[in-house]
Amino acid sequence: xxxxxxxxxxxxxxxxxxxxxxxxxxxxxxxxxxxxxxxxxxxxxxxxxxxxxxxxxxxxxxxxxxxxxxxxxxxxxxxxxxxxxxxxxxxxxxxxxxxxxxxxxxxxxxxxxxxxxxxxxxxxxxxxxxxxxxxxxxxxxxxxxxxxxxxxxxxxxxxxxxxxxxxxxxxxxxxxxxxxxxxxxxxxxxxxxxxxxxxxxxxxxxxxxxxxxxxxxxxxxxxxxxxxxxxxxxxxxxxxxxxxxxxxxxxxxxxxxxxxxxxxxxxxxxxxxxxxxxxxxxxxxxxxxxxxxxxxxxxxxxxxxxxxxxxxxxxxxxxxxxxxxxxxxxxxxxxxxxxxxxxxxxxxxxxxxxxxxxxxxxxxxxxxxxxxxxxxxxxxxxxxxxxxxxxxxxxxxxxxxxxxxxxxxxxxxxxxxxxxxxxxxxxxxxxxxxxxxxxxxxxxxxxxxxxxxxxxxxxxxx
Amino acid sequence: xxxxxxxxxxxxxxxxxxxxxxxxxxxxxxxxxxxxxxxxxxxxxxxxxxxxxxxxxxxxxxxxxxxxxxxxxxxxxxxxxxxxxxxxxxxxxxxxxxxxxxxxxxxxxxxxxxxxxxxxxxxxxxxxxxxxxxxxxxxxxxxxxxxxxxxxxxxxxxxxxxxxxxxxxxxxxxxxxxxxxxxxxxxxxxxxxxxxxxxxxxxxxxxxxxxxxxxxxxxxxxxxxxxxxxxxxxxxxxxxxxxxxxxxxxxxxxxxxxxxxxxxxxxxxxxxxxxxxxxxxxxxxxxxxxxxxxxxxxxxxxxxxxxxxxxxxxxxxxxxxxxxxxxxxxxxxxxxxxxxxxxxxxxxxxxxxxxxxxxxxxxxxxxxxxxxxxxxxxxxxxxxxxxxxxxxxxxxxxxxxxxxxxxxxxxxxxxxxxxxxxxxxxxxxxxxxxxxxxxxxxxxxxxxxx
Numbered sequence: 001x002x003x004x005x006x007x008x009x010x011x012x013x014x015x016x017x018x019x020x021x022x023x024x025x026x027x028x029x030x031x032x033x034x035x036x037x038x039x040x041x042x043x044x045x046x047x048x049x050x051x052x053x054x055x056x057x058x059x060x061x062x063x064x065x066x067x068x069x070x071x072x073x074x075x076x077x078x079x080x081x082x083x084x085x086x087x088x089x090x091x092x093x094x095x096x097x098x099x100x101x102x103x104x105x106x107x108x109x110x111x112x113x114x115x116x117x118x119x120x121x122x123x124x125x126x127x128x129x130x131x132x133x134x135x136x137x138x139x140x141x142x143x144x145x146x147x148x149x150x151x152x153x154x155x156x157x158x159x160x161x162x163x164x165x166x167x168x169x170x171x172x173x174x175x176x177x178x179x180x181x182x183x184x185x186x187x188x189x190x191x192x193x194x195x196x197x198x199x200x201x202x203x204x205x206x207x208x209x210x211x212x213x214x215x216x217x218x219x220x221x222x223x224x225x226x227x228x229x230x231x232x233x234x235x236x237x238x239x240x241x242x243x244x245x246x247x248x249x250x251x252x253x254x255x256x257x258x259x260x261x262x263x264x265x266x267x268x269x270x271x272x273x274x275x276x277x278x279x280x281x282x283x284x285x286x287x288x289x290x291x292x293x294x295x296x297x298x299x300x301x302x303x304x305x306x307x308x309x310x311x312x313x314x315x316x317x318x319x320x321x322x323x324x325x326x327x328x329x330x331x332x333x334x335x336x337x338x339x340x341x342x343x344x345x346x347x348x349x350x351x352x353x354x355x356x357x358x359x360x361x362x363x364x365x366x367x368x369x370x371x372x373x374x375x376x377x378x379x380x381x382x383x384x385x386x387x388x389x390x391x392x393x394x395x396x397x398x399x400x401x402x403x404x405x406x407x408x409x410x411x412x413x414x415x416x417x418x419x420x421x422x423x424x425x426x427x428x429x430x431x432x433x434x435x436x437x438x439x440x441x442x443x444x445x446x447x448x449x450x451x452x453x454x455x456x457x458x459x460x461x462x
Numbered sequence: 463x464x465x466x467x468x469x470x471x472x473x474x475x476x477x478x479x480x481x482x483x484x485x486x487x488x489x490x491x492x493x494x495x496x497x498x499x500x501x502x503x504x505x506x507x508x509x510x511x512x513x514x515x516x517x518x519x520x521x522x523x524x525x526x527x528x529x530x531x532x533x534x535x536x537x538x539x540x541x542x543x544x545x546x547x548x549x550x551x552x553x554x555x556x557x558x559x560x561x562x563x564x565x566x567x568x569x570x571x572x573x574x575x576x577x578x579x580x581x582x583x584x585x586x587x588x589x590x591x592x593x594x595x596x597x598x599x600x601x602x603x604x605x606x607x608x609x610x611x612x613x614x615x616x617x618x619x620x621x622x623x624x625x626x627x628x629x630x631x632x633x634x635x636x637x638x639x640x641x642x643x644x645x646x647x648x649x650x651x652x653x654x655x656x657x658x659x660x661x662x663x664x665x666x667x668x669x670x671x672x673x674x675x676x677x678x679x680x681x682x683x684x685x686x687x688x689x690x691x692x693x694x695x696x697x698x699x700x701x702x703x704x705x706x707x708x709x710x711x712x713x714x715x716x717x718x719x720x721x722x723x724x725x726x727x728x729x730x731x732x733x734x735x736x737x738x739x740x741x742x743x744x745x746x747x748x749x750x751x752x753x754x755x756x757x758x759x760x761x762x763x764x765x766x767x768x769x770x771x772x773x774x775x776x777x778x779x780x781x782x783x784x785x786x787x788x789x790x791x792x793x794x795x796x797x798x799x800x801x802x803x804x805x806x807x808x809x810x811x812x813x814x815x816x817x818x819x820x821x822x823x824x825x826x827x828x829x830x831x832x833x834x835x836x837x838x839x840x841x842x843x844x845x846x847x848x849x850x851x852x853x854x855x856x857x858x859x860x861x862x863x864x865x866x867x868x869x870x871x872x873x874x875x876x877x878x879x880x881x882x883x884x885x886x887x888x889x890x891x892x893x894x895x896x897x898x899x900x901x902x903x904x905x906x907x908x909x910x911x912x
Contacts, residue, residue, distance in 0.1 A: 055765060055769070056704075057766070057767055058703075058707045058736070058737060059676070059707025059708070060676045060766055062775065063614060063616030063618075064616070064618075066614070066616070066775045066778060066779075072778065072781065076573070099570065101570045105562045105566075105567040106567065110562075112558075112559075114555075118551045118552075118555040119551055119552070119555050121545060121551045122545045122546050122551040122552075126545075127544070127546065128752050129749070131752050162602055162785070165784065166785060169782070173609070173613070173637060173638075174503060174506070176504070178501065178504070190782060194783060197613060197783065236498075236499070236500040267500065309561075309567070311569040312561075312569050312570055312571050312786070313788055313789060314789075324498070326498065328497070328501075329496075329497050330502050335503065338512070338513065341512070341515075342609070342630065342633045342637065343608075343609035343634060344606055345602070345606060345751075348602070348787075348790065350554060350788065350791065351788050351790065
């Protein structure tokens with residue numbers, strides 16, 4: 001009983017996950033800065049330590065790459081703002097449409113499987129220790145047959161993980177510091193941040209809000225949120241997320257065919273993030289491997305987070321075809337396997353049991369139902385902003401709504417919305433300079449909270 | 463066994479492709495149609511072999527193919543075998559069920575770990591050394607934490623490791639680009655400082671002849687030698703680090719196996735908070751090798767040379783490159799640290815320790831030089847003048863027992879075999895009996911060793 005209380009927060013919101021960043025960083029050694037510096041459009045939300053004259057210092061230099069990072073990772077920053085807001089308004093009914101955190105309970109068929117596996121670990125026959133680092137065989141097979149049937153992807157091309165975010169960093173470790181990369185602009189911040197950490201980038205250039213040596217592929221309403229590849233410089237790696245976080249745009253077959261050709265012509269590798277594929281309403285490819293030739297140029301990452309509400313359970317996967325080779329002919333999958341065996345030790349066996357249940361007929365049906373629920377939320381939010389006269393994007397193929405606030409600073413809009421309606425969103429500039437002037441509204445939440453939030457939006461913007 | 467079959471599908475890591483030094487060319491030629499034009503990471507090219515433990519699995523599989531009816535006993539990979547105590551798995555089952563309810567559902571957790579669990583870890587393991595819960599970062603295990611720490615530190619730091627040592631330290635160092643080239647002659651990577659351990663120095667490095675490095679990986683109780691550093695030895699280590707401005711990464715994964723009063727945490731040593739990070743794991747403590755749970759302690763006092771707190775950067779890595787340990791595993795962790803859970807776990811640890819004792823006694827009675835097995839679940843047997851892979855192969859061939867050749871842990875392990883004490887009691891006893899037959903006087907292997 002006390003376990004449940006310990007693991008919950010008492011905040012009224014659509015997301016009840018504990019997300020608070022440790023506040024101990026506000027110790028005497030640090031000064032906490034949480035006010036955006038409006039004049040230069042940069043938000044410094046990270047605590048900046050002061051030099052301690054008398055404190056013992058080691059002689060180990062700080063990693064210069066980490067020093068390049070401008071602020072905290074985006075989502076803990078949003079969480080920090082939310083926490084600060086709650087301190088200011090302790091009775092506010094804050095609604096979280098910021099961090100894309102799932103809110104609906106996991107279907108029984110899935111949790112029962114996880115409970116069963118847990119119990120089994122206490123029995124002689126059911127106990128298992130280390131699993132294969134690449135994932136349990138049955139799960140790899142189920143992933144292949146569920147998502148990649150007839151695409152020529154085999155069980156052992158699939159590597160089960162504890163989530164896409166972790167996989168992105170492991171892929172960066174595979175690639176090393178001597179590769180160049182391109183990202184969509186705006187994009188999920190882990191691609192850029194992991195690239196900085198890995199040492200692939202130059203310094204942050206404040207005037208353009210970009211890191212040196214990264215190719216930012218602008219995605220805007222004007223280009224249908226697909227980059228003009230004729231203007232994109234060659235890079236070794238191209239991160240591409242579709243359906244897209246944060247814009248919600250889903251690339252068409254024709255667009256992805258062009259992307260694959262672009263990669264082929266340039267000898268580049270696409271890292272294709274398909275975490276939201278099951279939210280697709282239109283008839284667009286759900287996997288990059290639907291495009292002929294993609295197996296020689298692409299890696300695909302995916303996740304159970306937004307399908308099965310596994311944001312806390314932690315399960316995902318990465319597909320690396322055998323045909324994907326480095327310039328000297330060495331298979332990329334071999335190096336990834338080495339990283340997986342050395343820098344990782346497999347996803348939790350209990351989570352994997354859950355994953356297998358997700359892919360049973362009953363599990364798939366149950367997941368579709370929950371996804372359908374969030375999609376209905378998305379529809380409500382889209383309609384709300386449409387009715388208020390906003391230019392609204394996304395929301396059809398992804399659980400994110402991308403709302404345009406032309407000419408406005410997105411952190412300002414974020415703050416205004418938070419202050420006036422107690423709704424947490426995510427400022428578009430957190431996803432790159434191409435996100436400036438936009439707000440991302442996520443559609444995860446209990447229905448009544450989403451409806452209430454829409455009521456408040458209508459009040460604010462009418 | 464999933465582990466074995468997964469390994470068999472990946473061929474040996476030794477590349478048959480011609481090695482091409484590509485450096486950091488800015489101008490790349492067009493792809494040749496079959497390959498991309500993305501250069502392979504030169505650091506990964508430097509790795510000499512597969513990671514040690516999948517290699518052992520592969521050998522086991524090959525042996526089983528050769529002798530399908532053999533009753534193979536695995537004393538190789540240190541994989542736990544005893545079921546998790548019921549109250550702990552029940553907690554995890556209950557937590558899983560709760561995820562199906564409106565009240566019990568949880569999404570993203572704090573990347574640093576569940577607050578109650580962080581607190582419980584601080585109170586259980588660091589009560590008397592004033593480590594705060596906010597200095598504890600929950601993870602999915604030490605192997606992952608080691609790599610995250612390497613990401614934190616970057617390619618420009620130098621490291622020292624014990625020799626022999628857990629291969630994750632060296633391999634992660636090579637991968638991140640710290641290690642330089644491998645030198646066939648010495649069996650060492652150029653830029654890594656190997657601190658030799660052996661009976662001659664009581665398995666503690668001679669720090670007076672150890673050059674300064676930025677980072678010192680130190681595992682105690684030690685994998686593979688089983689030696690637990692004494693308080694005096696750790697004081698020396700902390701002083702050494704302090705004098706050199708180095709950071710110790712102290713691996714305490716086996717602390718629960720300590721039988722004497724050797725320190726269980728580096729932070730028992732005064733001054734350690736300003737020079738050390740500690741990593742630890744529920745794997746060997748609670749049988750969580752498959753469940754995946756561990757933690758890292760980064761004290762607030764630990765500062766880079768410019769005064770920047772290390773904990774701040776580690777937090778950034780954890781928030782950016784990780785998304786927290788599984789909430790179900792964390793619920794299990796919390797149950798492990800309840801009074802009843804902890805007691806149940808200690809009983810399992812005692813079981814493995816008894817296994818270790820049996821193995822130590824077996825080797826000792828055969829007149830072999832045996833170390834460890836008292837403060838750790840590993841027995842470290844010396845075969846002077848031998849090559850450890852040969853001994854490994856002989857033992858496997860003649861007794862169907864998997865061990866780990868000492869050279870897998872570094873050149874300092876060349877003449878040793880590591881035997882892990884995880885296993886069912888009856889298998890340990892059976893293994894002991896087979897080893898007795900193999901090594902007793904007059905047998906070919908004994909003469910082979912002489």
